[in-house]
Amino acid sequence: EAGVTQSPTHLIKTRGQQATLRCSPISGHTSVYWYQQALGLGLQFLLWYDEGEERNRGNFPPRFSGRQFPNYSSELNVNALELEDSALYLCASSSWRRSSYEQYFGPGTRLTVT
Amino acid sequence: QQQVKQSPQSLIVQKGGISIINCAYENTAFDYFPWYQQFPGKGPALLIAIRPDVSEKKEGRFTISFNKSAKQFSLHIMDSQPGDSATYFCAASKVYDGSRLTFGEGTQLTVNP
Numbered sequence: 687e688a689g690v691t692q693s694p695t696h697l698i699k700t701r702g703q704q705a706t707l708r709c710s711p712i713s714g715h716t717s718v719y720w721y722q723q724a725l726g727l728g729l730q731f732l733l734w735y736d737e738g739e740e741r742n743r744g745n746f747p748p749r750f751s752g753r754q755f756p757n758y759s760s761e762l763n764v765n766a767l768e769l770e771d772s773a774l775y776l777c778a779s780s781s782w783r784r785s786s787y788e789q790y791f792g793p794g795t796r797l798t799v800t
Numbered sequence: 801q802q803q804v805k806q807s808p809q810s811l812i813v814q815k816g817g818i819s820i821i822n823c824a825y826e827n828t829a830f831d832y833f834p835w836y837q838q839f840p841g842k843g844p845a846l847l848i849a850i851r852p853d854v855s856e857k858k859e860g861r862f863t864i865s866f867n868k869s870a871k872q873f874s875l876h877i878m879d880s881q882p883g884d885s886a887t888y889f890c891a892a893s894k895v896y897d898g899s900r901l902t903f904g905e906g907t908q909l910t911v912n913p
Contacts, residue, residue, distance in 0.1 A: 690843075717898065717899075719900065719901075721901070728889075728903055728904075728905050728906060729844070729889060729891075729901070729903040729906075730903075731900045731901060731902070734898045734900055736898065741898050742897065742898050742900055744900070776843050776844070780899065782895075782898060782899055785895075787832050787849075787893070787895050787899045788834070788846055788849060789834070789846065789899065789901060790846060791836075791843035791844045791845070791846075792843050793841075793842060793843045794842075794843050
């Protein structure tokens with residue numbers, strides 16, 4: 687069974703640009719979560735999508751947004767990039783609606799803002 | 801507000817020894833407590849998880865001990881191996897709230913051969 691996949695592996699952008707990160711969940715999982723892992727800040731919850739809807743968001747500004755598609759894949763958009771947005775962005779999926787709470791993570795997208 | 805505090809920040813253990821990592825939480829609404837292992841350049845991998853209705857859960861060499869009254873839980877790695885050298889994160893969530901994870905700060909474990 688394929689795990690969570692993310693693309694691209696690495697992304698280099700300039701301050702002020704927009705970044706789009708993509709995630710495909712484990713087959714059968716309808717919930718997708720996004721986390722940011724920045725140096726010195728640990729792992730922080732960004733967004734949760736379930737059944738195509740945004741269900742919850744963490745303490746991040748509105749320029750962090752995303753969506754979930756009918757096939758449950760998801761994308762994270764970061765607008766007006768700032769230097770401090772440089773981080774590893776991790777996607778996880780779960781089968782929360784079936785009361786299976788384990789979250790399985792993908793390998794992440796390393797975003798570098800210069 | 802740091803809701804999950806993890807210690808120690810780093811840990812060095814000899815091969816065959818027991819590694820113990822501790823976490824404490826503040827929010828009594830948390831009801832799901834997983835542990836993750838992360839190698840450099842990789843995403844976190846789920847090791848083991850516990851719900852508050854049990855005080856201990858064991859899977860292979862990994863054991864979670866849970867103390868609801870003290871709001872603490874810990875990971876024990878028995879017979880630690882050099883391949884266990886990684887960063888370990890505890891986390892907590894509220895399952896009714898979608899299980900968004902609140903992570904501890906992480907523990908860098910080094911197992912010497």
